[in-house]
Amino acid sequence: MMALTISDMTDANTACKRIAELTKRKRSSGVPDAICVRNDSFATEPFSSLVQLVGELWDGAIMIESDYPANISKALVHVMDRRPIVIGANQANLEQFALISKTFSCPLCLSSENLEGLMDLAEKAEGIGLEDLVLDPVMRNMKQCLELCTDLKRLSEKVPQARHPVAVRTWSGEYAMTMALVSFLVDNAIVIADDLDADSCETIGALLKSIR
Amino acid sequence: MRLPKTSRTYAAEIEELIVGRGDYVIGGARSPAFLDLDNARHRRPVIYGEVLDTLEGYPESAASMFSGRQTDPEEWAVMWKELGADGVCLRLGDKGTPEMVKRIVDRTRLPVMICGDSKILREAATLVDDSVMIIGCRDREQSLELADCPNRHIIVAKCDGTSPQELCKEMASKGAERIMVDLGKGIMGPVLKGLRERISSYRLRGLSGQEDSNHTIVCDVTSSWDAHGEDVTARMASMHEATVALAVMMSGADMVVMKGPGAADMARVYGEELADL
Numbered sequence: 066m067m068a069l070t071i072s073d074m075t076d077a078n079t080a081c082k083r084i085a086e087l088t089k090r091k092r093s094s095g096v097p098d099a100i101c102v103r104n105d106s107f108a109t110e111p112f113s114s115l116v117q118l119v120g121e122l123w124d125g126a127i128m129i130e131s132d133y134p135a136n137i138s139k140a141l142v143h144v145m146d147r148r149p150i151v152i153g154a155n156q157a158n159l160e161q162f163a164l165i166s167k168t169f170s171c172p173l174c175l176s177s178e179n180l181e182g183l184m185d186l187a188e189k190a191e192g193i194g195l196e197d198l199v200l201d202p203v204m205r206n207m208k209q210c211l212e213l214c215t216d217l218k219r220l221s222e223k224v225p226q227a228r229h230p231v232a233v234r235t236w237s238g239e240y241a242m243t244m245a246l247v248s249f250l251v252d253n254a255i256v257i258a259d260d261l262d263a264d265s266c267e268t269i270g271a272l273l274k275s276i277r
Numbered sequence: 278m279r280l281p282k283t284s285r286t287y288a289a290e291i292e293e294l295i296v297g298r299g300d301y302v303i304g305g306a307r308s309p310a311f312l313d314l315d316n317a318r319h320r321r322p323v324i325y326g327e328v329l330d331t332l333e334g335y336p337e338s339a340a341s342m343f344s345g346r347q348t349d350p351e352e353w354a355v356m357w358k359e360l361g362a363d364g365v366c367l368r369l370g371d372k373g374t375p376e377m378v379k380r381i382v383d384r385t386r387l388p389v390m391i392c393g394d395s396k397i398l399r400e401a402a403t404l405v406d407d408s409v410m411i412i413g414c415r416d417r418e419q420s421l422e423l424a425d426c427p428n429r430h431i432i433v434a435k436c437d438g439t440s441p442q443e444l445c446k447e448m449a450s451k452g453a454e455r456i457m458v459d460l461g462k463g464i465m466g467p468v469l470k471g472l473r474e475r476i477s478s479y480r481l482r483g484l485s486g487q488e489d490s491n492h493t494i495v496c497d498v499t500s501s502w503d504a505h506g507e508d509v510t511a512r513m514a515s516m517h518e519a520t521v522a523l524a525v526m527m528s529g530a531d532m533v534v535m536k537g538p539g540a541a542d543m544a545r546v547y548g549e550e551l552a553d554l
Contacts, residue, residue, distance in 0.1 A: 180280060181278055181279070181280055184278040184280060185278050188278060206550070207547070207550055207551065208311075208313075208550055208551055208553060211311055211312065211527070211551060212312070212313055212314055215283075215312060215314055216283050216314055219283035219314075220280060220281070220283055223281045223283075224278075224280065224281065226278070239543075242516075243523070243547065246520055246523055246524075247523070247527070247551075250523070250524055250527050251527070264510075264512060264513050264516055265516070267513065268513070268516045268517060268520055271465050271517060271520070272465070272469075272520050272524065274466075274467075275465050275466055275467060275468075275469040275470060275524075276469060276470050276473065276524070277470070
């Protein structure tokens, strides 16, 4: 899965145009097949409104990202039937995010900068009763993508908590495309980029069609 | 949570080949490509830039990136050196001569790979005795025919879907001392999946010490350009070629032959970053 991001700092008109553009790319190349709505404003209302707009205009997968559980809850109401991946859970806020994820039956992405911490988080989340988890080991470059995706793939043969899909979060431009390519070549990762141009989406789409 | 160790060790290493005048090394891997988890050797695959003696059928979008120097094979080869390529892959057609090969070897001082008819390849291999070249072969028959080339140049085992181990054994019995393995062309499309599997599998067999599986792997990705229509932009074609190069390098290719300078530069940077250089 390859997601591109829309910030809730974007006005509604621009957001509509962006969703239309991403829909066009999805139809021509299959990429992106998800949109991640990010709560850059830290406020409830613009985030909730944008999630609602994406839910109405976008027919692919949805992810919603915020550091604030209350903002996630409010926004989720609009798209709960789409089972969006909820992004924002970490060591400090797991209980609150787990409660939301359980209430709305949505997959939860867990983030931690070290694998031990990430496995601890997954173990706790599973203990709370969550089954649909995504693991984000906070990779910062393509080398880390190769090493950590391989490490998690091997760990999954020995540690049950490592069997969940891996998320790779990256930025914009050609380097972001490269991180996505490496992640897809090593593993069937979920990649979330801030932005990619149409050529990059086409290139990733062509690779995915070639290797799957 | 205390995590189990995931690093692996391997029984053998991939062969090392010294090319050119002794200043370039290909291969020597002791792990799956780039993987520090398995104690990778910090060495990136080498990138060879393609040079032809005729521009007939050559994509205009690629030609436009060589500032007119593509009309003279010697100048074209020198340009690849200026662009940072590790070597030149010279495709010899009707206009190619052994003397041209010699001049390019001398002028660029880069390692050179040559491809063409057997007669000219053998003559060039005889003439060039002070630089180790790679003799690229178009098919299995040519690999066997040129196995006894003089001057200890490296002969490519073009596997054509047959067992690389058997072909290498047969080539060695005919006199080949140094061999690189070609497991197929790199191109975007369904064939890429099979190619990646063949490269990974051959690499892992080599690391496990299986006989005749430890040769270095060459992959030609220049055909990536042929997959597009004529209206493709140079940028898009370059991105596809670089992506195919990345895919085969991550599978274990030790050497990649490339068409576009932008793509070659991207592939070199990918290799450097993944090898942590």
